[in-house]
Structure formats: structure tokens, C-alpha cells
Amino acid sequence: MTLGRKIGLFLGPLLFIILLKFPVSLISVKGDMVIAVALWMVVWWITETVSISVTALLPLILFPVLDIMPMEDVGANYGSPIVFLFFGGFVMALALEKVNLHRRIALNIIRLTGTTPNKVVLGFMIATATLSMWISNTASTVVMLPIAMSVIGLLIDDRDGYTKNDKNFALSVMLGIAFSANAGGIATVIGTPPNSVMIGLLENEYHIEISFLKWMIIGVPFSAVMLAISYFVLVKWMFPNKELKFTASKEVIQNELAKLGPMGGKEKMVLVIFGITVSLWIFRTLINSIVPGLGLSDTTISMVAAVLLFTVPYNIKKGDFIIVWGDTHKLAWGILVLFGGGLALAKGMSVSGIVDMVAQLIAASEISILFTAILLIFLMLFMTEIMSNVALVAVLAPVVAGIAIGLEVPVLYLLIPVTIASSCAFMLPMATPPNAIVFASGYIKVHEMARIGFILNLVAVALLVFMFQFVIPLIF
16 A cells, blocks of 8 residues: 555544544534545545545445434435436446447447548547447447557558657557547546536436436537547647558458457347437437326436346347346446445535535625636646546535535536536546556657646636536526
């Protein structure tokens, strides 16, 4: 265990005890207790002394013991509908990966975009972003990395060796995969966990529902613009690969597709269930208007898809199903617990009066709404370079909601851009799993990622401020 983690292990509970015994009340008896719990959780989340999912269990123990909330109220957050929406999404991603459909989709996208160097970079980026909309950004990066390594390997082994143009191409591909994995997840509710944490908070605390389709109306254009800007910055500005020509990449893609063989029965079944699920998510509101009383929700659709993947037999005689419960050992259960912990912490902040106090303080001040939005977006985006974005949203989203109330701005006007900012960490290898995975390939140095990442971070801030000012008020 590193020194930082050792310090964090004891610092978290120590600060908790100090704050509980502090002679002066900061907010109220109950409010001070919630702040003490939050401080303990933040220290453990930042230092990652223990798993961030284990830290998320602290409200289950501390809130009832401190009489902040009864156990049944705390536990309800861990079984929130948004948790099951994500569970269904995880199961669907599991099925896509098990039958290798995600790999087939990615390879065909790259094949269609073309095989000139810049088109190959574009193909990898579009394929990664498309996958990241439906499966975890880690999984989408892991799928793309070996294919990218094969293509780069062809350049290293050619007659002229590993030239500057070759290096620029390698950097563009590797960074393009990482950046598009991060940006692609923003496009859908299930694409990245912070989206679901925020939507869960809006539903639980403010009874505001954002449908799958409505989120895509915001998320897809933002992801597409970030993808286009990232591509331009990579291949036209920072790492141009002028006069680089090779055709062997087409052969690599064809070979990889040949290894997969023709599409099998299980792949087709998963593709059908996946297609129906996405269609239902997109047209849910229309279906509910046509069939009054149906009450179809995104969570219901997600769970139906999950159950179908477990229960629709591929071969009934052999008892062969698409996925079985044993496959769920690969499921990111910890993220589901993390959702619950974040929602429980938000509830604690609400019932203890912390959110109301923040709202009152902001209302009494003369702070500009636009300046506040810029500051919050900027802080969230650069803080997520060193801290888990889910944990960060879990802690800050209720506070941002309080600020919005104090400014007399609709809560989601501020919450949406600030939450999206948490998924825009492009600078450091440790900021997100995709960054770390491509960095481990050996083709990227920290200063190279930081240099281009800083530019893209600033671009993301500008886009999110524009979204806050002009786009979100039009949609909501």
C-alpha cells in the first residue's frame, strides 16, 4: 500500500470524528453529521485506500447509527430504479461481449471508413465511440487496442522503419481511441455512470425525469462534436502524418473479420434483442402516448432485455442460453453499489438541510449565473482528472442542485453540463481507464497526452458553457 493510501485510511475516520466532536455547529447537528460522513467518503474516494464501492457502503452503516436516516430509507437508494436501469445495460453489454458482436460491429465500422491513415484513425474513433455508448469505456478500449496494435505493427515493420510520420499515426490512433471512448459514453444514459447518478438524483429528489431519448438529444450531438474536434486536433494539428501511405491495414481488418467467421445464431439473437431494446428506449414516450396506462419506463425496458438474455433459449434441447448467471462474475457490481452510495449521500444532504442552506447562501449573494456555471464546469472537469468521476458527481451533484435553486435556475440547467464535464478527462493517464489502457501500450508519453488533453479539456469547457447558455434551455 502506498503512503498516500495509508494516510487516507486513517485520515478519513479521523476527520469524521473531529467534525463530530467539533464544539461549534457549522450548519445543524444533523447537517454536521452528514458533512462528517461525506468528508470521510471523499478522503477514501480520492486516496482509493479501499475500493470506491466499499466506501459507498458507509452511509448504510453511519446514517442509521447517527440517526440521520433510518436503515430502510438509506437502503432504498441502493435499490433505486436507476440502479436497475444500469444493471440491465450491464447485462446487455455482457451479452454483446460474450458473443463477440461488439468486435464485429467495431471492425465493420473501421472497414467502411477506409484505409488511408487519417481514415483509419477516424474509423477507430467512430467505432470506439459507438461501442462506448452501449458498453463500458474500458471494454470498448480493450476491444480496439489489439486491432490498433496490429495496424501500427505493420508500419514499424515496413522498409523505412518507425519514422516520425509513423509515430504521429500511432499517437493519433491510441489517443483517438481513449478520447472517443470517454466522449462516446456521454451520448447515452447507460454509456457512463455519472449520467445515471445525476438522473437518479433528479428523479429521487426533484421528481424530474429525463428519458433515454431526451438524453440522447443532448448527449449524441455533444459526443459527435467532441469526436470531430478531437479528430481534427489529432491528425491536422498536433500529430499530422503527411505523406504516410499504406494499404496493409485493410488486410489486417479483413483477417480479423475472417477470424470471427460468419455471424452465428447467438449473435443474431443478441442483435435482435439489442435493436428492440434501443428502439423501445428511443420511442418509449410515443408508445406510452399510444397505449395509455402502459407506463413503460427506461428501467422496465432495460430489465426486460436483461431477463430475455437469460431466458430465451438458443438450443432448448441442450438447455443452451445466450448468457447464464455464471457470466455475471464479469459484471461491474461495484458500480451499482457506488450508485446507491451516491444517491444515499445526496438524500442525506437533502434531509439534513445542507442543500437548502447552499441555496439560501447563493440566493443572498450577487453571483453571476453565467460565471457560476463556468466555474462549476471548469472545477468538475479538472477535478475529475485526479478523482473518480462517479464519486465526484455523487458528492457535488446535490451541492450543484442547491446552487441552481439559489440562483433560481432550473436544477437540470446546471446539473447536466456539470455532470457531462465529469466524463471529459482527457489529460492524464490515471484520469480514466481508457487513458490508462492506451498509455500502457508504450506509444504515448505523459506530456504528449497532457498537452493535447489540456486543449480538449478547454474545448469541452467552452462547449458545455455554450450548452448551458443556449442548448439546454431550448430542450428543457
